[in-house]
Amino acid sequence: MNRRHAALLLALPLAAWAQEAPSWKFSGYGTVGVAHSDNRQADYLIDEFKPNGPGYTRSWSPDVDSRLGLQLSAQFTPTLSAVVQVLSKQDENNSYRPELEWANVRWQPTPEFSLRAGRIVLPVFMVTDTRWVGYSNPWVRPPVEMYAMVPVSHNDGVDASYRLELGSAANTFQLTAGTWKHDFPTATGYGGGTAKARDIVAFIDTLETGPLSLRLSLGRANLEIPQFSQFTDAFAAFGPLGQGLADRYFPSTMRLRYVGLGATYDPGRWFAMGEWGRFDTRSILGTKVAWYGSAGYRLGKFTPYVSYARASVDSPTSDPGIPLTGLPPPIAAGAAALNGALNQTLNLLPRQRTVSVGARWDFAKNAALKVQYDHVDLDAGSTGTFGNIQPGFQPGGRVGIFSAVVDFVF
Amino acid sequence: MNAMQLKRFLAGLALAGVSWSAVAQDVVPVVGAKSPIASLDAAQVADIFLGKTSRFPDGSIALPVDQQEESPLRERFYAQFAGKSPAQVKAYWSKIIFTGRGQPPRQAADSIEVKRIVTNNPHAIGYIDASQVDASVRVLAAR
Numbered sequence: 001m002n003r004r005h006a007a008l009l010l011a012l013p014l015a016a017w018a019q020e021a022p023s024w025k026f027s028g029y030g031t032v033g034v035a036h037s038d039n040r041q042a043d044y045l046i047d048e049f050k051p052n053g054p055g056y057t058r059s060w061s062p063d064v065d066s067r068l069g070l071q072l073s074a075q076f077t078p079t080l081s082a083v084v085q086v087l088s089k090q091d092e093n094n095s096y097r098p099e100l101e102w103a104n105v106r107w108q109p110t111p112e113f114s115l116r117a118g119r120i121v122l123p124v125f126m127v128t129d130t131r132w133v134g135y136s137n138p139w140v141r142p143p144v145e146m147y148a149m150v151p152v153s154h155n156d157g158v159d160a161s162y163r164l165e166l167g168s169a170a171n172t173f174q175l176t177a178g179t180w181k182h183d184f185p186t187a188t189g190y191g192g193g194t195a196k197a198r199d200i201v202a203f204i205d206t207l208e209t210g211p212l213s214l215r216l217s218l219g220r221a222n223l224e225i226p227q228f229s230q231f232t233d234a235f236a237a238f239g240p241l242g243q244g245l246a247d248r249y250f251p252s253t254m255r256l257r258y259v260g261l262g263a264t265y266d267p268g269r270w271f272a273m274g275e276w277g278r279f280d281t282r283s284i285l286g287t288k289v290a291w292y293g294s295a296g297y298r299l300g301k302f303t304p305y306v307s308y309a310r311a312s313v314d315s316p317t318s319d320p321g322i323p324l325t326g327l328p329p330p331i332a333a334g335a336a337a338l339n340g341a342l343n344q345t346l347n348l349l350p351r352q353r354t355v356s357v358g359a360r361w362d363f364a365k366n367a368a369l370k371v372q373y374d375h376v377d378l379d380a381g382s383t384g385t386f387g388n389i390q391p392g393f394q395p396g397g398r399v400g401i402f403s404a405v406v407d408f409v410f
Numbered sequence: 411m412n413a414m415q416l417k418r419f420l421a422g423l424a425l426a427g428v429s430w431s432a433v434a435q436d437v438v439p440v441v442g443a444k445s446p447i448a449s450l451d452a453a454q455v456a457d458i459f460l461g462k463t464s465r466f467p468d469g470s471i472a473l474p475v476d477q478q479e480e481s482p483l484r485e486r487f488y489a490q491f492a493g494k495s496p497a498q499v500k501a502y503w504s505k506i507i508f509t510g511r512g513q514p515p516r517q518a519a520d521s522i523e524v525k526r527i528v529t530n531n532p533h534a535i536g537y538i539d540a541s542q543v544d545a546s547v548r549v550l551a552a553r
Contacts, residue, residue, distance in 0.1 A: 025513065029504065029508055069508065071508060071510075075513075085508070085510070102510060106510065130504070130508065133504055133505065135504050136501045136504040136508070165465070168453060170463065268493030268494060298495070298498075301495075365479070365496070
């Protein structure tokens with residue numbers, strides 16, 4: 001019997017199973033929430049795409065967590081399906097314009113093997129792919145230290161997944177390749193324009209056995225931020241040393257690398273999980289390292305939890321820049337301004353730790369209420385993951401964030 | 411329950427072919443009487459219903475049939491076999507549905523439909539209350 005026959009035989013019981021083809025399913029998820037910061041001198045931002053948040057812009061903000069996702073999935077034949085998901089959340093233009101999160105076609109000739117093509121989420125870390133599906137996660141939101149780290153969210157391309165069952169354990173390999181692009185408004189630190197990530201290749205291996213799940217994730221991409229060229233040119237004007245700085249901090253193509261290791265243990269009554277990741281950009285965006293640990297205990301419909309998360313930087317957060325000695329005064333002033341901008345940007349690389357305590361209450365069949373308090377402790381001199389920093393903000397200080405959300409699915 | 415009622419109850423159980431151990435077990439996983447599958451352990455049953463595997467241990471395709479979401483039987487089944495509350499099961503499937511990786515098991519209207527499906531499809535596996543077991547289905551022995 002050749003392989004094709006084997007696949008057909010496998011499909012037979014599934015074909016008999018399909019009630020009617022094609023079948024369509026409409027579903028959705030969402031969160032309604034507010035977050036409050038006790039520091040009015042900066043905004044609490046959960047990633048680089050958020051234009052504002054609680055703190056400076058407003059004391060209480062609904063924009064941190066509120067969102068709505070709608071999904072349509074279709075099963076055309078027993079082996080061919082498709083999914084389209086649209087997500088509305090606060091974007092960098094401060095609007096809730098819906099974006100196409102995923103749109104892909106999936107071919108699954110056997111239960112263990114699948115191929116997808118289209119817009120696919122790039123599952124960088126353990127909960128990247130369910131980051132916005134609040135209902136599926138224990139917390140109000142995944143630890144910012146880890147999940148603000150890699151700004152690339154989805155991938156236009158292909159992915160292949162293969163599950164190997166080894167007795168009571170299952171190992172899933174996933175390989176993804178594609179491209180990503182993102183339009184930045186001029187108001188952001190990126191200076192407007194379209195950032196493009198090409199040659200994205202990611203590999204994920206997940207081993208599950210009973211309540212234990214282990215995950216390894218490796219990825220690379222080439223990122224271009226066209227607005228960087230103005231800095232490249234500015235530094236390059238200062239001779240070989242300036243050129244060296246331009247190459248180090250503003251390469252025309254940034255070679256991104258990341259690695260993530262994660263583990264979850266969930267026997268039912270309680271859970272514990274931890275994750276470590278490193279994101280290397282070889283550019284002004286630095287080399288970031290983050291990890292967190294989290295645990296919770298289920299008491300009926302209540303699940304209290306605690307988390308500790310740490311973000312640090314494994315690359316310089318300051319640079320002497322262009323030597324000013326011997327430069328004619330007007331040129332020295334220009335060089336000093338460039339050095340200042342370089343160091344200001346390097347110092348934005350987040351270094352902070354957060355202790356979170358919270359609880360989830362599954363008060364209805366499809367909905368959960370969560371409250372969470374985050375105690376954010378910034379490293380000396382760092383403004384952490386905060387944005388819209390005002391002159392009165394104390395780098396290295398402490399900030400308290402209170403959040404309350406209702407997550408739902410339908 | 412007086413002696414007479416107890417006697418009638420026991421007779422009823424005997425008629426239904428139910429053993430005391432099954433009554434104590436309450437909710438039982440079933441396949442069709444003609445299915446080659448005879449036994450599974452609780453973790454294997456849970457893996458099939460949670461989509462962690464698509465096959466029985468002998469390699470044949472397994473097609474799980476769920477009870478209705480509001481059914482207390484379903485709540486007892488997931489508590490007993492997977493150690494998960496209804497909210498945990500829903501959160502688990504939310505992860506899979508909204509990442510486009512799959513859909514939860516097909517739902518039958520009631521235990522009668524579960525029995526009809528497993529009787530007609532040798533790949534199907536369901537669960538019913540032990541009191542509803544009859545000759546059309548086989549209760550999977552715990553390993």
